[in-house]
């Protein structure tokens with residue numbers, strides 16, 4: 001476990017400053033800034049997964065379950081390698097899982113990849129959620145709000161990493177389950193459970209900018225070990241969790257994604273249709289005028305009262 | 319001719335069949351509320367949305383489009399000869415949207431929080447916009463339907479026994495309501511048209527955010543426009559379809575003059591949609607996927623094929639004159655749009671991690687069919703007791 005700077009030690013004044021600048025830019029004319037776009041802190045979290053350093057001990061899985069009150073079992077039982085036979089996804093019982101992949105360079109040392117919510121910089125799930133039950137926090141984490149969620153599962157449709165999962169067997173109070181970056185532990189000054197337990201230097205936690213620098217250094221120092229790609233630096237506009245590896249990421253079942261943010265197009269369309277209610281109101285006025293004009297044309301010359309607006313009860317046919 | 323209650327017995331053989339289907343659906347529904355969505359549906363973490371969203375909600379909204387297209391035609395453009403179709407179309411839209419709201423209620427995991435979007439807003443969410451518009455539009459539809467209720471009861475209020483004293487005041491109240499409604503109705507009619515264009519298109523925006531998880535044959539930034547155009551195109555065919563069925567089952571003379579006019583008006587509307595749909599395919603060069611002729615390609619091709627066939631049928635004069643041909647063309651269009659919604663929400667959804675292919679379960683299909691059966695039963699009940707369908711007094 002390496003740990004550059006703990007988030008809870010972030011200089012509060014810095015936070016306030018960023019918030020003040022954000023508020024100023026809101027009031028100062030740039031009306032397109034939406035209130036939801038809270039400025040992210042410059043000190044927001046970044047985590048680097050070095051897949052070449054991960055040994056597949058799955059201690060992070062155990063620690064994560066324990067920290068979230070999910071049935072975890074004995075830590076010893078996690079050395080059972082048979083789970084690697086099948087590719088697994090994070091789910092309701094495990095918010096993070098580790099999978100094994102072949103290592104062509106050295107077949108005796110397979111590659112292990114931990115997966116969990118990426119805590120996107122521009123999260124599709126947050127943009128999609130009908131009631132705003134998902135929040136992108138200043139520290140970079142994306143968290144779910146039990147009191148708001150209606151269980152529509154649109155966040156699952158939206159997430160490009162297919163992370164949020166749903167408790168299908170529950171009729172009352174089903175939860176959306178995903179990594180919350182151990183928000184409870186961190187509010188008590190602790191590190192996320194997986195970071196704390198990792199016996200190797202596979203997980204690097206710190207400020208996103210520092211972590212990114214560290215990743216670039218690693219690649220520069222060992223160009224034979226790593227491919228020159230930090231997964232998550234730019235994918236879907238960047239993510240909190242980032243990965244470096246010795247082989248291409250699509251070979252590690254990481255979806256090949258562009259740099260465009262997932263909510264970008266959708267929000268542009270949405271705000272285009274709605275732009276301060278101007279289009280709907282214009283349409284209303286247009287239709288109203290049309291209604292009045294066609295009515296006037298019809299009635300002009302006939303003995304019907306002019307300009308009277310019609311109602312559904314009008315029964316004009318013979 | 320005036321809209322009058324249809325003189326007919328409610329019960330028939332068909333009604334019993336429909337009732338059985340409805341009960342079967344409700345039985346599966348009770349399992350869903352007792353043991354959760356997982357017990358009845360084939361949905362899983364890879365496929366969070368299935369038949370209920372794709373067909374009950376998305377296709378349901380599209381097929382209820384007859385309500386706003388006919389309102390626009392008869393009231394905004396003042397084609398008064400079409401007033402005969404306004405009420406049946408209004409009834410279909412009202413019941414259709416009630417059905418959609420019901421489907422949403424059973425599909426969302428925390429159904430008891432269905433009211434949350436009213437006070438918890440997320441303006442970035444396409445789903446939020448759809449939800450709010452559908453809620454308001456449904457209210458508007460109910461208001462638009464009120465005059466039919468007042469018309470049914472004004473002058474006929476007849477409480478039994480001691481309650482008879484209320485007859486006069488209630489009647490006066492109804493009259494007051496009726497007068498107020500007919501003065502303000504134009505506001506609701508226009509609002510209905512505006513709300514419809516908004517949420518019909520936002521329904522298309524819904525899947526845009528799924529990005530690469532959606533097959534390129536369907537994923538396009540013009541999805542909202544395609545959804546709106548196809549909803550407009552399916553509005554009149556839906557009226558033709560139900561009007562012909564109703565006149566058959568109630569043994570009334572079909573309003574062929576109006577219906578064939580609706581048929582010919584559908585030609586340009588459908589043409590515009592097809593032009594955009596095919597144009598989108600050529601501009602994004604997605605025909606390479608269609609030329610693969612696998613399952614996905616065939617689903618895409620059949621969706622377009624059905625509509626093209628109907629388009630060609632409607633171009634010929636013979637079609638608009640014959641009830642059977644007109645009915646066939648209308649059915650093809652309805653099937654085409656239905657398949658389009660199914661494809662957009664189900665066929666096209668191909669997530670990166672896809673271990674199990676989704677297909678609707680018996681439970682999901684039973685609930686969908688049961689709801690449709692219930693809808694038809696309520697429709698029948700209302701046209702028998704309320705003045706909806708225009709016909710000669712027998």
Ligand code: SF4
Pocket residue numbers: 117118119120123124125126142158159160161162163164178
């Ligand atoms: S990975 Fe998915 S669930 Fe996590 S923040 Fe990004 S969009 Fe949301």
Ligand code: SF4
Pocket residue numbers: 128129130131132133134144148149150151152153154155156176
């Ligand atoms: S399931 Fe809950 S968290 Fe996800 S989009 Fe719906 S309301 Fe939001």
Ligand code: SF4
Pocket residue numbers: 053054055056057058059060061098112114194197198199200202203
């Ligand atoms: S605890 Fe660390 S080394 Fe062990 S599986 Fe998790 S990330 Fe890899």
